[in-house]
Amino acid sequence: MKFGFVLPQGDARTAADYAREAEAAGWDGFFVWEPVWGVDAWVSLTAAAMQTGRIRLGTMLSPLSRMRPWKLASETTTLDCLSKGRVILSVGLGAIDTGFEAFGEVIDRKVRAELVDEGLEILTGLWKGQPFTFDGKHYHIKETSFMPPPPLVQTPRIPIWVVGAWPYPKSMRRAIKYDGLLPNKLNANGVFEKPTPADIREMKAWIEARRKQITPFDIVVEGETPGDDPGKSSILMQQWKEAGATWWLEAMWTAPDLEHVLVRIRQGPPKM
Numbered sequence: 001m002k003f004g005f006v007l008p009q010g011d012a013r014t015a016a017d018y019a020r021e022a023e024a025a026g027w028d029g030f031f032v033w034e035p036v037w038g039v040d041a042w043v044s045l046t047a048a049a050m051q052t053g054r055i056r057l058g059t060m061l062s063p064l065s066r067m068r069p070w071k072l073a074s075e076t077t078t079l080d081c082l083s084k085g086r087v088i089l090s091v092g093l094g095a096i097d098t099g100f101e102a103f104g105e106v107i108d109r110k111v112r113a114e115l116v117d118e119g120l121e122i123l124t125g126l127w128k129g130q131p132f133t134f135d136g137k138h139y140h141i142k143e144t145s146f147m148p149p150p151p152l153v154q155t156p157r158i159p160i161w162v163v164g165a166w167p168y169p170k171s172m173r174r175a176i177k178y179d180g181l182l183p184n185k186l187n188a189n190g191v192f193e194k195p196t197p198a199d200i201r202e203m204k205a206w207i208e209a210r211r212k213q214i215t216p217f218d219i220v221v222e223g224e225t226p227g228d229d230p231g232k233s234s235i236l237m238q239q240w241k242e243a244g245a246t247w248w249l250e251a252m253w254t255a256p257d258l259e260h261v262l263v264r265i266r267q268g269p270p271k272m
Helices: 012-025 041-050 069-082 109-127 167-177 197-210 231-245 257-267
Strands: 002-007 029-032 056-059 087-092 160-166 180-186 219-221 248-250
Touching: 002 012, 002 257, 012 029, 012 041, 012 056, 012 257, 029 041, 029 087, 029 248, 041 056, 041 109, 069 087, 069 109, 087 109, 109 167, 160 167, 160 197, 167 180, 167 197, 180 197, 197 219, 197 231, 231 248
Parallel strands: 002 029, 002 248, 029 056, 056 087, 087 160, 160 180, 180 219, 219 248
Antiparallel strands: none
């Protein structure tokens, strides 16, 4: 099981400094969120890449439904080369309460799902290099030879973690086409709930029965652990590991300030 840390706030300098601290403390990954309007995730991750040499770097998450896939392909390719193959990309429909409507972004869930599906096809197609064309419902791309970037460092591609809404098959099938699941759970009333280890166990069984690829596949869960109580953290992590989770992301979304975040980073990841 691997352990990542999600920076809940802060500018690019903070990301660089805290990523360095996270690498020194033994974390396996460092993640930043990608807002509609705010501190740019890819500038922050670039700054983090320049201050680190081992830790994986990624978003949590990139709302692909409102992004130009070719722009995201450029950003991820550039950072993958700069970091010598340390990028992870997390994608989803995005939370519309983070500014979608204010900036005129699409808020219809069905349309956003279509945009994500087409965006992922374009993203992975461009990563493979030219020639590439695409003719979808929302996007139409012709082959171009104008200054393409160098190829990815990672093979066969940058790992893509995709949000899957359990137990909805269409959403889950989208995730298993790629490299990892960011599990959401919808109850009978259509309200999101935090998945439990039992839920993860069910999802893992569902995935194993349907995923055809033989490439590695991650199940990524997030939450908070008590950094000052290694025993309690270890018990908690053992439950998630036994259920099938392969990554734990420490996500202090309600941290009162960056000092509390830094303290937790320096305490290091949970011990197994």
